[in-house]
Amino acid sequence: MTFTQLSVLVVVLMRPTEVFMRPAEVTAYCSCKKCCGSQAAGLTANGYKLKPKDLVIAAPKNIPFGTKIYVPGYGLAVVKDRGGAIKGDKLDVWFASHQEALKWGRQKLIVTQFGEKK
Numbered sequence: 001m002t003f004t005q006l007s008v009l010v011v012v013l014m015r016p017t018e019v020f021m022r023p024a025e026v027t028a029y030c031s032c033k034k035c036c037g038s039q040a041a042g043l044t045a046n047g048y049k050l051k052p053k054d055l056v057i058a059a060p061k062n063i064p065f066g067t068k069i070y071v072p073g074y075g076l077a078v079v080k081d082r083g084g085a086i087k088g089d090k091l092d093v094w095f096a097s098h099q100e101a102l103k104w105g106r107q108k109l110i111v112t113q114f115g116e117k118k
Helices: 003-014 098-104
Strands: 019-029 056-058 068-071 075-082 088-092 106-114
Touching: 019 098, 068 088, 075 088
Parallel strands: 019 088, 056 075
Antiparallel strands: 019 106, 056 088, 068 075, 068 106
């Protein structure tokens, strides 16, 4: 069992919740002005100050802040951000650098979401 698989298992055991898998178009972003516009400040929509090792997701408004989502190749992340273009089955994953975000690009994946299905 990998560390990531173990992390997902721990989340499930710690707090009983609904778990479901769904397709998502996952795009990478960082805190730079190219990705976030001229007001980029390293803060998420819920006021969280991003740190280099954070695994953060920007999700549509129907997915509450604090929801945990496992994204293959990224890890177990928490919804802490929003974005104007993030609707439907789209998610954005945050990276500490623009280069890392470019390397990830955009991927169509099956993600595992923990919490209520909305």
